[in-house]
Amino acid sequence: MNIFSDERLVLTLDAGGTNFVFNAIKGGKAVLKPHGTPSYGDNLEKCLQTMIDGFEHIKSQLSEDPIAISFAFPGPADYSNGIIGDLGNLPAFRGGIALGDMLNNHFNIPVFIQNDGDLYTYGEALGGLLIDVNKLSEKQYKNLIGITLGTGFGAGLVHNNTLITGDNCIAAEVWLISNSISPDNNAEEGVSTRAIINTYNDAIETPDSTLMPKDIYDIATEKKDGNKAAALNAFKLFGKHLGDSIANLINLFDGLVVIGGGLTGASSLYMPEVMNVLKGKFNCGQDRLVHKVYCLDDEAEAKAFTQSNGKQIKVPFSDKTVNYDAEQKIAIATSKLDASTAISLGAYAYAIKELDK
Known part of the structure; x- marks a missing residue:
């Protein structure tokens, strides 16, 4: 699997307890300058709207449509179903938040969410x-x-x-x-x-x-x-x-x-x-x-x-x-590689592999 020769475009997010950093990846490389915002982790509605707005901001600068959204998010989570659980560093997430379905409904493209340690390792395996x-x-x-x-x-x-x-x-x-x-x-x-x-x-x-x-x-x-x-x-x-x-x-x-x-x-x-x-x-x-x-x-x-x-x-x-x-x-x-770069590579590769199944 060579992620650096793939021409498909994927929206990505580096999600932290304090800040969100959005970008788009094509061929294993970021295509734009990162777009950072506060995460507003103590206010669920504001946090979720910030996420939608961040992806919209990146999408508006692209000359082609992305084929998926893929990113790491803290756990506990039901990653395979895109549901986030009770997070320590994002206290507004309580009782289960269907984050994947929310983004899929808004952007109408597949959404993949995984653990940051997993995506970091995947990026190192395929590009590090x-x-x-x-x-x-x-x-x-x-x-x-x-x-x-x-x-x-x-x-x-x-x-x-x-x-x-x-x-x-x-x-x-x-x-x-x-x-x-x-x-x-x-x-x-x-x-x-x-x-x-x-x-x-x-x-x-x-x-x-x-x-x-x-x-x-x-x-x-x-x-x-x-x-x-x-x-x-x-x-x-x-x-x-x-x-x-x-x-x-x-x-x-x-x-x-x-x-x-x-x-x-x-x-x-x-x-x-x-x-x-x-x-x-x-x-x-x-x-x-x-x-x-x-x-x-x-x-x-x-x-x-x-x-x-x-x-x-x-x-x-x-x-x-x-x-x-x-x-x-x-x-x-x-x-x-810095961890953020490896995680972005992993997120990109994970989306490509899932779409090719």
């Missing part, structure tokens, strides 16, 4: 990391685990160009998986912006409620005054929690891993600990992963990942030989 790796690797990879890091902890799964959503459209709810480092909490309590802030504040004499992860990153990198050791430890602990969750996903799904979202700018502070976990052992001495894992952010590891360690072995009772590489390898990387 998976494509880049397969250009360089002799082995062709088909599975991708996408991780989004920000206010919360999200994920998605793609197999052979197919988005895996589950029977209830809630596959890869990574934020709720178990947390071996802090067993009484879910994974997101260790992998989120608040986790970094709380860890830092717990370590200093006078906690500062105004700090954001960027401030703590600046303290860790000596761009801002503060407790450097506490800041470094906050990101280290974040990396340990993240590595624990990724190890579980790799063991279950056996795919490459791409990490995106707002916290990737601090990857140099947490990725070493992620790799320590992935390359580590349980107390019994068993390796955490069957795979040998490579970090593509590291030039030497990226080069080693693409090299084959295969050898020729003899076929029993025959003169033939076959190549055998005993190393079961996997790779992890920070995304080269």
Whole structure:
């Protein structure tokens, strides 16, 4: 599936709790400047009208008709039926809002809504990391685990160009998986912006409620005054929690891993600990992963990942030989795409694939 050669036009939306950003995608690329508006998440009628007006604004600037609307929206939701549930960051959505049908009735074109972690991963699979790796690797990879890091902890799964959503459209709810480092909490309590802030504040004499992860990153990198050791430890602990969750996903799904979202700018502070976990052992001495894992952010590891360690072995009772590489390898990387771009690519690809069924 090559989304970059498709000539169909799809309206898209990057929906956040504070702002909506509208655009149109053709051939995997935005065709206009993004159009942003407040989301008015505490006023349902105003929020819904803003959504209609935003899509109308984009449509009015196009020289051709769009064939669908496709976008990510926060959950909980019945995505397959376009119904949004009780959202935490958009409080006006309560009791079930038939958002897909509303937009379909107004624009009279198909409407596709999915989870942002899912669409992020789909975009990376069809236009990001998976494509880049397969250009360089002799082995062709088909599975991708996408991780989004920000206010919360999200994920998605793609197999052979197919988005895996589950029977209830809630596959890869990574934020709720178990947390071996802090067993009484879910994974997101260790992998989120608040986790970094709380860890830092717990370590200093006078906690500062105004700090954001960027401030703590600046303290860790000596761009801002503060407790450097506490800041470094906050990101280290974040990396340990993240590595624990990724190890579980790799063991279950056996795919490459791409990490995106707002916290990737601090990857140099947490990725070493992620790799320590992935390359580590349980107390019994068993390796955490069957795979040998490579970090593509590291030039030497990226080069080693693409090299084959295969050898020729003899076929029993025959003169033939076959190549055998005993190393079961996997790779992890920070995304080269910003999350919004990857989500837009995923939304576009999801609409095209659904329409072609």
